[in-house]
Amino acid sequence: MDGTELRTRVAALVSEATAGEVSASDVLAGGSMISLGVDSLGLLRLVDAIELEYGVEVELNDGGRTLDSLDDLVALLVAARSEDSPAAQG
Numbered sequence: 301m302d303g304t305e306l307r308t309r310v311a312a313l314v315s316e317a318t319a320g321e322v323s324a325s326d327v328l329a330g331g332s333m334i335s336l337g338v339d340s341l342g343l344l345r346l347v348d349a350i351e352l353e354y355g356v357e358v359e360l361n362d363g364g365r366t367l368d369s370l371d372d373l374v375a376l377l378v379a380a381r382s383e384d385s386p387a388a389q390g
Contacts, residue, residue, distance in 0.1 A: 314370070356380040
């Protein structure tokens, strides 16, 4: 899955987590998910969906770094993939 596909899929997960209240196209346009209308329940659903689909642990406020935008989430997933790759392990 390339970066564009990953962005598109994560944006769809945001939309699903908010029961369609926030559209994937709005998420793809950028900005804070909170300002787009993603509430705390939506964020929890999103974290669960990302953890299930990608097998990574997500902390929304990890060491002072917030995960509040699509770019933040994509960067987290790319970094997790890099850590799991054979080149990173050995």
